[in-house]
Amino acid sequence: MAYTIAEKPEEARAFAAETAKDEDPAKRTAFDEKVAAEGKIEPRDWMPEKYRKTLVRQISQHAHSEYVGMLPEGNWVTRAPSLRRKAILLSKIQDEAGHSLYLYSAAETLGVSRDAMLEALHDGRAKYSSIFNYPTLTWADVAAIGWLVDGAAIVNQVSLQRCSYGPYSRAMVRICKEESFHQRQGYEAMMALAQGTPEQKKMAQEALNRWWWPSLMMFGPSDKDSPNSEQSMAWRIKRDSNDDLRQRFVDMTIPQADYLGLTVPDPELKLNAETGHYDFGEIDWDEFWQVVNGNGICNRERLQNRRDAWDKGAWVREAAMAHADKKAARKLAAAAE
């Protein structure tokens, strides 16, 4: 959201095609200097083709994540335990739709069309955050998502507010403002369970057991296995490394779990008095790559739901457009009379 005023998609596409061929070293130097000096790059500024492609990939993946992220929570709208919780959940899901919109818009400023991005998602070429390929088995999972998944997303997004690409950075600022509600409502729902009956507390603990490791995986591969990170850091697309962000999340979250009286499912977790940070066990990277590569519990179901929603909504999109065209033509005819 909030681009240079008016990003016209056709023009953005033409501009992208044109700059892709232009590798003027002077422009490259000016770009590097601007980025190094914490300057922001705006849609119509010259940028290296790889910078553009990296951003398109990252922003569209981020948009897809918000978009697919509505599904695990949507699963519980009709079964929320009270009207209050239901209203909150609906509101959160509506925010996620808005977040995906801001991000699709930001990606569109780079010359990629929204339909093309959705097509890439639907035919499986594009990725989205693997966390949404885990199921929400009980109401406590919805609470855990708000607390942990949105909590992890905030850590990542706060960092991305300082991204060198203006539209992405502005989208992050707006999203962070709204996301805080998501985490707090999740923690509150978790608190209600943790302080409830023994059965409720057990439910909360089990949800934490299910979501803890996938939440840590949200920060991506370890730095040593993340070959693209270095360039992204140099271009200030990424501002903190995966491992640093993961550590920040762990340090923030453990005291919150302690307050709930719940235990994080990691026998190796302990506070390191020397560093002041929590040491934690090794992530199951096999599971991580399995889910990334489409073999998680819900990958197929999530994608199928998205495809169905898109296909079944086609007539609505077409009818709305046809109606708008007809109204515009009628207005034009009336003006000509």
Next chain:
Amino acid sequence: MSKEWPLWEVFTRSKAGMHHRHAGSLRAPDAEMALQNARDVYTRRGEGVSIWVVKSVDITASDPDDKGMLFDPSDDKIYRHPTFYDIPDEVGHM
């Protein structure tokens, strides 16, 4: 693939007395739906009391490559700023 809905730019006024400011963009088939969608997307938490929507294609923007030509000339006209003028302290605040 069917035709994509056109892109709209959304401007919101946060409260009476303020300018409308660019809030973001969205896609909608016509102005009426653009306005409704803008309400849902950009004013969910009391961010606005008024919304403008305008089709992105109807906005004419300056070219960033012309930045120098367009805006540099004002840099050397420092006499346009009040601090350019020396007024004795005895005169008081001006």
